[in-house]
Amino acid sequence: MLLNSSGNETLQSETVGSANDIFRELAQHLRNDAEIGPAVAKAHKVQQSELRFLDMAEALAGFIRHNFRLKPTRFHDFVFGSGQLTPDELAGGLIFYGKGRCGICHNGPYFSDFDFHAIPFPQAGFGKNGFGVDYGRYNVTLDVDDLYKFRTPPLFNVTKTAPYSHSGSLYYLSEAIKVHVDPLGDPRAIPADARQRADFYEVLKKWSHAPMAGVELSDGDIKQLIAFLGALEFESDEAVRELN
Numbered sequence: 001m002l003l004n005s006s007g008n009e010t011l012q013s014e015t016v017g018s019a020n021d022i023f024r025e026l027a028q029h030l031r032n033d034a035e036i037g038p039a040v041a042k043a044h045k046v047q048q049s050e051l052r053f054l055d056m057a058e059a060l061a062g063f064i065r066h067n068f069r070l071k072p073t074r075f076h077d078f079v080f081g082s083g084q085l086t087p088d089e090l091a092g093g094l095i096f097y098g099k100g101r102c103g104i105c106h107n108g109p110y111f112s113d114f115d116f117h118a119i120p121f122p123q124a125g126f127g128k129n130g131f132g133v134d135y136g137r138y139n140v141t142l143d144v145d146d147l148y149k150f151r152t153p154p155l156f157n158v159t160k161t162a163p164y165s166h167s168g169s170l171y172y173l174s175e176a177i178k179v180h181v182d183p184l185g186d187p188r189a190i191p192a193d194a195r196q197r198a199d200f201y202e203v204l205k206k207w208s209h210a211p212m213a214g215v216e217l218s219d220g221d222i223k224q225l226i227a228f229l230g231a232l233e234f235e236s237d238e239a240v241r242e243l244n
């Protein structure tokens with residue numbers, strides 16, 4: 001938005017002063033905008049010339065709250081209403097909460113404990129720490145205990161959001177699930193590069209204390225888990241009802 005502002009180079013430096021200038025400049029854009037400006041002014045019941053940066057921030061927050069709200073799923077209809085699941089979905093759910101131990105981390109209203117864990121997903125690309133390595137949460141906390149840990153992702157619509165993991169390294173849900181319980185199952189998972197292999201070993205060490213290490217899942221179990229995850233897709237927009 002600021003590309004066309006005169007002096008935008010000074011605005012790109014990270015100082016408190018430049019942050020204030022950016023807020024001021026963006027608010028000015030909004031006051032002059034012919035399309036968004038009137039809509040935001042109307043929503044806040046003020047003149048467009050009185051709009052402040054905060055009004056834009058609140059409009060964006062409202063947009064995010066609306067678009068990212070939880071919507072009903074067939075799982076929700078099954079648990080709280082009279083909806084039905086197929087036998088495979090039901091069997092997958094029992095594995096999810098039972099022997100698969102998925103619910104230990106993927107739990108709560110978002111199917112995430114919002115905590116950090118080391119799952120031996122392969123790393124795609126250069127990685128935040130270079131040469132195929134990403135130290136994960138450690139990069140933020142600098143606590144060695146957090147090395148290679150990533151936040152548990154929510155699982156709504158996960159059937160539609162390939163590729164998987166923090167670096168998008170796996171394309172299939174079956175692979176993403178398998179890596180949780182059998183990270184060495186696919187020999188291609190073992191990195192050829194010595195440094196990456198040493199890092200992979202560290203991830204495995206952390207993972208070996210995780211609740212699902214040692215869990216055995218057959219191909220049939222994984223198919224049923226995928227069927228269950230399909231029941232976590234948000235129902236179509238026409239069918240959206242507010243959850244409370």
Ligand code: HEC
Nearest residue numbers: 100101102105117119121150151152153164165166210212
């Ligand atoms: C110890 C906690 C933990 C358990 C138990 C667990 N997961 Fe995960 N799961 C994670 C974390 C953390 C990630 C993200 C790791 C990463 O990106 O490096 C993840 C990622 C995933 C993903 C990829 C999601 C995406 O959007 O990329 C799927 C699918 C998934 N888990 C399903 C399962 C299933 C099915 C089970 C049970 C067999 C399970 N998980 C058990 C913590 C866990």
